[in-house]
Amino acid sequence: MQSIDLANPRPVVAVICDRISYFQHPVHAVPETYLRALHEAANVMPVLLPVSPEMLDLPTLLSTVDGVMLPGSPSNVAAERYQAEPLPEQTLKDIYRDETVFSLLPQVIEQGIPLLAICRGFQELNVFFGGTLNRAVHERPNALDHREGCHDRPLTCWYEDRHLVEIMPCGLLSTLTRAPHVSVNSLHHQGVSTLGQGLRIEALAPDGLIEAFTASDSPGLVLGLQWHPEMSLGHSPLAQQIFSHYGDACRQRQQFRSSLNFSGDNKNESIRPVAV
Numbered sequence: 001m002q003s004i005d006l007a008n009p010r011p012v013v014a015v016i017c018d019r020i021s022y023f024q025h026p027v028h029a030v031p032e033t034y035l036r037a038l039h040e041a042a043n044v045m046p047v048l049l050p051v052s053p054e055m056l057d058l059p060t061l062l063s064t065v066d067g068v069m070l071p072g073s074p075s076n077v078a079a080e081r082y083q084a085e086p087l088p089e090q091t092l093k094d095i096y097r098d099e100t101v102f103s104l105l106p107q108v109i110e111q112g113i114p115l116l117a118i119c120r121g122f123q124e125l126n127v128f129f130g131g132t133l134n135r136a137v138h139e140r141p142n143a144l145d146h147r148e149g150c151h152d153r154p155l156t157c158w159y160e161d162r163h164l165v166e167i168m169p170c171g172l173l174s175t176l177t178r179a180p181h182v183s184v185n186s187l188h189h190q191g192v193s194t195l196g197q198g199l200r201i202e203a204l205a206p207d208g209l210i211e212a213f214t215a216s217d218s219p220g221l222v223l224g225l226q227w228h229p230e231m232s233l234g235h236s237p238l239a240q241q242i243f244s245h246y247g248d249a250c251r252q253r254q255q256f257r258s259s260l261n262f263s264g265d266n267k268n269e270s271i272r273p274v275a276v
């Protein structure tokens, strides 16, 4: 059992849930892989955020968390949110997650709360910034197959590296790795079609698909990744750097929140978190 360091509490990161069903009971859940990566590689404390907007009191949330994570999910953002034809009936959706994420993002981003968005979360973020999605990226001309494609094999196969991504110079990721190309896993059918306003491309797949972006004009860290760094921590220095960097941004936010609690206002502008 880890000793509790009361003098140095860890930052708190809210992880948005999926709404799934257990024997017809609605359940709000997050895969453990995201929680373990936050705990072990970012050194923050993950808490699950229910996908019921009516349960979420924004002022309470914004004053108690130091980061937000939008994890991956087999479900898909409703196409109506980017003015496209509805997805086929059999495509997995989660309107509860959509509703909750799109109600949270304006304040989370405006308040500079560090945001890490992975896979479905990356797609949500693109749509939030006015971008659109391609619902079958593997059907584009000369496209790679970005799907995991091994449902009949062990889970470890799903998260094997599938392709390289080119790291764009002068972006955030290029400060986290010197490598011009990094191998990544790939578990998605959908992807960016048009990039949202104010998003800066951080990485590209060999077939031109956008694989990572940051929101360069946002007050806090906003990083979206189409791949799953939480599943590559054992072999990818960039994955380790991403979570370490995110944890540092959350610690900055935590210090800022503590300064507000002590002073009751915003006297310590100097430590207001900035996009790192």
Ligand SMILES: N[C@@H](CCC(=O)NCCCC(=O)O)C(=O)O
Pocket (backbone or CB within 6 Å): 031, 071, 072, 073, 074, 075, 076, 118, 119, 120, 121, 187, 188, 189, 190, 191, 228
């Ligand atoms: N459904 C979307 C997003 C895919 C995604 O998030 N995959 C990860 C699911 C498994 C996990 O969370 O590890 C698409 O297909 O593009």
